[in-house]
Structures are given as structure tokens and as C-alpha cells.
Amino acid sequence: MTRHFLRDDDITPAEQAEILDLAERLKQDRWAVKPLAGPQTVAVIFDKSSTRTRVSFAVGIADLGGSPLIISTASSQLGGKETPSDTARVLERMVSAIVWRTYGQAGLEEMAAGTTVPVVNALSDDFHPCQLLADLLTIREHKGDLAGLTVTFLGDGASNMAQSYVLAGVTAGMHVRVASPEEFAPAASVVADADRIADSTGGSVTLYTDAAEAAAGADVVVTDTWVSMGKEDEKAHRVATFGAYRVDRELMSLAASDAVFMHCLPADRGYEVTADVIDGEQSIIWDEAENRLHAQKALLVWLLERKDA
Numbered sequence: 346m347t348r349h350f351l352r353d354d355d356i357t358p359a360e361q362a363e364i365l366d367l368a369e370r371l372k373q374d375r376w377a378v379k380p381l382a383g384p385q386t387v388a389v390i391f392d393k394s395s396t397r398t399r400v401s402f403a404v405g406i407a408d409l410g411g412s413p414l415i416i417s418t419a420s421s422q423l424g425g426k427e428t429p430s431d432t433a434r435v436l437e438r439m440v441s442a443i444v445w446r447t448y449g450q451a452g453l454e455e456m457a458a459g460t461t462v463p464v465v466n467a468l469s470d471d472f473h474p475c476q477l478l479a480d481l482l483t484i485r486e487h488k489g490d491l492a493g494l495t496v497t498f499l500g501d502g503a504s505n506m507a508q509s510y511v512l513a514g515v516t517a518g519m520h521v522r523v524a525s526p527e528e529f530a531p532a533a534s535v536v537a538d539a540d541r542i543a544d545s546t547g548g549s550v551t552l553y554t555d556a557a558e559a560a561a562g563a564d565v566v567v568t569d570t571w572v573s574m575g576k577e578d579e580k581a582h583r584v585a586t587f588g589a590y591r592v593d594r595e596l597m598s599l600a601a602s603d604a605v606f607m608h609c610l611p612a613d614r615g616y617e618v619t620a621d622v623i624d625g626e627q628s629i630i631w632d633e634a635e636n637r638l639h640a641q642k643a644l645l646v647w648l649l650e651r652k653d654a
């Protein structure tokens with residue numbers, strides 16, 4: 346049955362581990378997986394800007410013997426004259442999978458419901474699940490087994506990155522802490538979904554408003570921009586609100602002595618993180634960026650193996 350990857354909990358804990366294992370193998374040997382059978386064009390559509398996602402999907406699809414077709418929404422009919430569902434009906438006649446960076450989660454759901462090819466969320470306002478596969482791969486490399494580790498996300502708890510950490514982290518059996526102002530807490534429905542997953546994985550999700558309390562003893566400290574794409578009009582309010590959640594040396598000193606710092610990038614040095622932390626020795630951001638390639642190759646192979654004939 347065709348599977349889609351629209352949110353981090355679209356895969357089970359065992360499936361997440363399987364994809365991460367394959368990603369690890371592909372990182373050790375970039376050509377470990379034979380080229381995908383037959384002509385495999387993958388459409389990669391962008392409603393928002395991107396560097397890492399665009400490049401890692403393009404390179405990863407080419408590595409697998411496929412052809413990436415990068416589409417900018419502004420120059421397509423999608424979002425203007427044509428619905429996600431009609432677009433999907435057309436694309437599925439020609440491509441093997443659809444990767445889409447967009448705003449609302451509802452559009453992704455509509456596209457997935459209307460097509461027989463796998464649809465992958467390359468970032469929406471609510472989730473960034475491909476980034477989380479890369480982050481989990483990176484944490485595994487630096488810290489070993491994910492289950493039982495404590496990861497603290499600071500800043501915009503309602504953002505795609507925070508909400509993906511909540512879902513993907515508990516799927517991996519991690520203890521996920523999110524520290525944010527109350528008005529920027531993760532959605533209650535996302536926390537409830539994570540709580541249900543945590544029952545079977547032993548993970549947990551805990552919300553904080555106090556940054557220091559959330560950082561205490563953490564194995565991994567994560568942050569992201571305070572002004573996600575699409576939120577530019579709120580910049581003044583956000584900068585005024587998130588100051589207490591900036592990751593600086595003092596905050597890092599509260600985490601475990603061997604804690605690592607992560608950021609999906611792009612970063613605003615001096616806002617969500619100070620330069621001495623993001624460019625310091627605890628930072629593993631460049632491994633994290635590289636791992637987009639390996640994680641997404643594994644995801645595509647896994648999804649295409651399950652695609653309806």
C-alpha cells in the first residue's frame with residue numbers, strides 16, 4: 346500500500362528505526378542501494394525558500410539513479426489555478442513520488458488523498474519530518490541509542506521543528522522537553538498524539554515555560570529561528586517575546602557536560618542562539634545538515650519499495 350510521510354508519526358517506531366538504519370548504511374556507503382528500478386522522476390515542489398532541502402533531495406534522488414524535477418510553485422499552476430488534488434492526479438501519471446514544501450498541512454493531506462504515489466512533507470507550518478530523520482540520525486551518531494535520551498527544544502514551541510521533535514522524539518523513545526512562552530506552546534493535539542506514542546516507546550513529552558529548568562541535564566539542546574517562513578509580519582512581537590529562550594553559554598552549561606547543540610539552519614546568530622554556541626565545540630550542525638541527504642535517500646527508498654504497483 347502506498348505510504349506517505351506527512352508527519353513524523355506516519356511511521357511506527359520500528360519503521361523509524363528501519364529508515365535510520367538504512368540511512369546509516371547509505372552514509373557509510375553512498376552507493377549501497379542499487380539504482381531505483383525503471384525511470385524514476387521525483388517532483389520536488391517549493392512554495393517557500395530552501396537551500397538544504399532542495400539540494401539534499403536533488404542530490405539524493407540523482408544518487409539513487411532517479412531524476413529530480415524541482416518545481417517552484419510560483420511558476421506552476423499549483424496554488425493559483427489548480428488544487429493540490431488535481432495537481433497530484435496529473436503528476437502521478439509521470440512521476441514516482443511527490444515532495445512538497447508548503448504552508449498548511451491540509452494541502453499535503455489533500456494531495457496525499459488524491460494520489461497513488463508517495464507524498465513527502467518537505468516542511469509545512471506544522472511539521473518538518475524529513476529534518477527530524479536527519480536530526481535523529483545525527484543524535485544516534487553522537488550519542489548512541491536514542492531511547493532514554495533527553496532532548497530540549499527552546500523557543501517557538503508551536504513551530505514545525507518543535508512539533509516534529511515532539512512526535513519524532515517520542516517515537517524514538519526519547520524524553521522531549523519543549524520550553525516556550527505559553528502562547529507559543531506546541532498544539533495540544535500534537536502533545537496528545539505524542540503521549541499516546543510515548544505509552545508504547547517509554548518516551549515522554551514535557552512542556553516548560555522556564556528555559557533553565559528545561560535545559561537542566563539535557564543530552565541534546567535544540568533551537569530554531571524565532572521567525573519561521575510565513576511569520577515575518579510577527580517578527581517584532583516574536584523577538585520581544587523569545588529573549589529568555591536564547592541558547593547561550595550559560596544555558597548550555599546547565600545541560601549535561603557532554604550535551605550537543607543542534608539547529609536545522611538557517612540560523613539568526615545573536616537571536617535564538619549566540620555565535621559562541623552555534624560555532625562552538627558542542628555544536629553538531631554541519632553533521633546535521635549533511636544527514637539530510639542520507640536520511641532522505643533512505644526515506645525515498647523505503648517509500649518507493651512500498652508504493653502500489
Ligand code: CP
Pocket residue numbers: 394395396397398399468476609610611
Ligand atoms: N533546514 C532546512 O530545511 O533548510 P532549508 O530551508 O535550507 O531547506
Ligand code: NVA
Pocket residue numbers: 468504505506569570572573574609610611
Ligand atoms: N522553522 C523554520 C525552519 C526552516 C528550515 C521555518 O519554517 O522557517
